[in-house]
Amino acid sequence: MNLLFTFLLLWTCQGGIYSKEKKPYCTIQTGSVRGREGDSVTIPCWFSYPGYQGNRPNNLRVYWREAKESPCGSNIIIYNHTENWVHGSYTGRISLEGNPKEQNVVSLRIQKIRRTDGPMFCCRLEPEDNGLEPLQSLQGTFIQFPGEFSVQQVDTVPAIEGETTIIPCLVHSAPGGIREVTWRWGDSPMCSDNPNTMKWTSDDRSEKPTEFSLVDFPRDVSLRIKGVAPSHREHYCCEVRVRDKTKCPRHRAGSCSLCAQ
Incomplete structure (x- = not known):
């Protein structure tokens, strides 16, 4: 409750x-x-x-x-x-x-x-x-509009402390496939204001030694967080690059991962 x-x-x-x-x-x-x-x-x-x-x-x-x-x-x-x-x-x-x-x-x-x-x-x-x-x-x-390259995120993701949660990042009509994904997070509701970043590219798909990972790059670039803690209660947004184009969630606010107290 x-x-x-x-x-x-x-x-x-x-x-x-x-x-x-x-x-x-x-x-x-x-x-x-x-x-x-x-x-x-x-x-x-x-x-x-x-x-x-x-x-x-x-x-x-x-x-x-x-x-x-x-x-x-x-x-x-x-x-x-x-x-x-x-x-x-x-x-x-x-x-x-x-x-x-x-x-x-x-x-x-x-x-x-x-x-x-x-x-x-x-x-x-x-x-x-x-x-x-x-x-x-x-x-x-x-x-x-249909056929437009766009990135979509939900407004809020509930999470339980100690569990694994996934913050969805839905990519529509990506021309030529996804080349690079950057996740940003911080306490600002405006994506570009947040300093914390982590990047995945088509040339480097190795697992990073962190609690953050992608679900299945490049098919699914949603962010997985293992062992959710109160410190993860931030705003998150994904930036997706294909060829020479980069897209973010157009409302620029990303998702907020919430932890139970």
């Missing part, structure tokens, strides 16, 4: 977090959604508030931004739900799914998706009362 509680608590606050008086509230987005050009896609965004019903704001402004890569930052706003405004390139193709006041859902629906859209989308919420600050997803959600 403690493991499940910890897993849910940390997973639900990985998007955009604002904390006041140790009561965090956050937005929640998946790392990616897949779709074909011309399809309609829904980009999920949920949010939470601390405390009881009395903490809910009466008025909530909802925005969506698009960006080329994370973090989302101050990239252009493409949809202002509150004022019913849509950026020109999305006119007639965007709508909001969910009820922000009753369901805590502000998902974005895009019709007739184009390869020039996004490819990353971030939701932003601005409460207008109760002293709550704006909150925005930093990682966002990427749209991925």
